[in-house]
Amino acid sequence: MTIELKSLTKRFGALTAVDSVDFDVGDGEVLCLLGPSGCGKTTTLRMIAGLEYATEGDVVLQGKRVNELAPRDRNVAMSFQFYALYPSLTVAENLAFPLHAEKMSKSEIDKRVQKISDTLQLGSILGRRPGQLAEGEKQRVAVGRSIIRDPTCFLFDEPLSRLDVQLREEMRGEIKEVLQDLSRPTVIVTHDQLEALTMADRIAVMRDGRIEQVDTPHNVFQRPSNLFVAGFIGTPQMNLLPATLTDLKGDGVAEFAVEGNQSMIIEVDRRVEELARGAKVTLGIRPRNLEISREPSADGLSTKIDMVEPMGAETLVHLKDGHHDLRLVTDWRVPLAEGDHVHTKFPPKMTHIFTEDEQLLRTK
Numbered sequence: 013m014t015i016e017l018k019s020l021t022k023r024f025g026a027l028t029a030v031d032s033v034d035f036d037v038g039d040g041e042v043l044c045l046l047g048p049s050g051c052g053k054t055t056t057l058r059m060i061a062g063l064e065y066a067t068e069g070d071v072v073l074q075g076k077r078v079n080e081l082a083p084r085d086r087n088v089a090m091s092f093q094f095y096a097l098y099p100s101l102t103v104a105e106n107l108a109f110p111l112h113a114e115k116m117s118k119s120e121i122d123k124r125v126q127k128i129s130d131t132l133q134l135g136s137i138l139g140r141r142p143g144q145l146a147e148g149e150k151q152r153v154a155v156g157r158s159i160i161r162d163p164t165c166f167l168f169d170e171p172l173s174r175l176d177v178q179l180r181e182e183m184r185g186e187i188k189e190v191l192q193d194l195s196r197p198t199v200i201v202t203h204d205q206l207e208a209l210t211m212a213d214r215i216a217v218m219r220d221g222r223i224e225q226v227d228t229p230h231n232v233f234q235r236p237s238n239l240f241v242a243g244f245i246g247t248p249q250m251n252l253l254p255a256t257l258t259d260l261k262g263d264g265v266a267e268f269a270v271e272g273n274q275s276m277i278i279e280v281d282r283r284v285e286e287l288a289r290g291a292k293v294t295l296g297i298r299p300r301n302l303e304i305s306r307e308p309s310a311d312g313l314s315t316k317i318d319m320v321e322p323m324g325a326e327t328l329v330h331l332k333d334g335h336h337d338l339r340l341v342t343d344w345r346v347p348l349a350e351g352d353h354v355h356t357k358f359p360p361k362m363t364h365i366f367t368e369d370e371q372l373l374r375t376k
């Protein structure tokens with residue numbers, strides 16, 4: 013492991029900005045720190061870079077504890093945005109710029125520029141100035157400039173936040189490819205879940221200074237370890253319904269009383285059998301997993317269509333069951349009218365169960 017954080021904690025006076033954070037990042041691995049504003053992402057990154065000192069815990073880079081080392085002695089590359097090229101310098105000069113501070117020979121600098129230019133396919137534009145580049149090209153040069161120093165690890169803080177949507181989409185894939193080729197550990201801070209889901213090998217979801225889950229993008233989405241992660245990851249947001257387990261029918265089939273007096277019988281995780289009747293739970297189901305039908309049945313709730321929002325290939329339907337708002341995404345072609353009464357079905361095994369302590373009831 014080349015970046016290891018051990019019980020890393022940062023306090024600013026009475027505020028614990030980062031609270032006993034543990035994770036490690038291997039060579040060639042991209043870990044995204046994801047979470048709402050103020051949850052401690054940037055402070056964690058700054059402690060790895062040495063721009064903030066840890067109050068407690070350790071930062072270990074390539075097996076060596078670096079807590080007391082100054083940023084320049086850690087040989088990490090930290091960049092905030094892939095932007096701001098020097099307009100009067102050529103692409104080659106922009107790329108070489110960070111190397112001048114390192115007192116490198118001209119031939120070594122040329123070699124590095126050549127290598128980066130090959131990796132990012134900048135060969136044909138090396139002699140141009142930023143004003144003569146397309147936006148996507150400028151971005152590639154900016155990425156190149158931030159990785160040319162060959163540090164032990166890369167740290168990026170919201171690297172794509174200033175870009176427009178289309179460029180962001182292009183750059184996500186491109187940066188991921190480049191980082192994979194470089195075989196260094198990378199930590200990227202973002203509050204944009206799409207960025208994390210597409211660029212990360214693993215995502216660390218943070219809240220209030222703590223890590224809630226560190227896992228692959230697939231697992232963070234499919235098996236959120238608690239209610240916070242479930243609600244934070246996924247757009248539109250997962251439907252979360254407070255309910256009480258009223259009966260167990262065997263084989264993971266259970267009856268729930270959903271707040272507001274409706275009950276339904278659905279197939280869920282078999283571990284539901286470990287809960288006692290009367291247990292308070294939260295049922296979580298993604299909007300794309302809900303189904304609607306005109307016929308009432310026991311495996312769902314009767315609802316009324318509150319709003320229909322076309323989203324191109326899919327339609328977002330807002331439903332009300334009297335007490336809750338449910339979101340459903342469908343490509344259903346049958347016309348749906350606002351005010352219609354429909355039955356909202358919870359298909360087998362699509363519903364997550366969160367226990368009273370907000371943790372996911374896990375499959376064995």
Ligand SMILES: Nc1ncnc2c1ncn2[C@@H]1O[C@H](COP(=O)(O)OP(=O)(O)OP(=O)(O)O)[C@@H](O)[C@H]1O
Pocket residue numbers: 024027029047048049050051052053054055056203
């Ligand atoms: N130098 C500082 N002095 C005092 N408090 C600070 C300092 N730096 C950060 N904080 C506080 O620590 C907490 C975590 O901040 P941090 O910038 O790490 O969050 P973040 O998750 O990166 O947020 P954002 O996405 O908004 O950048 C916040 O409450 C912030 O106000």
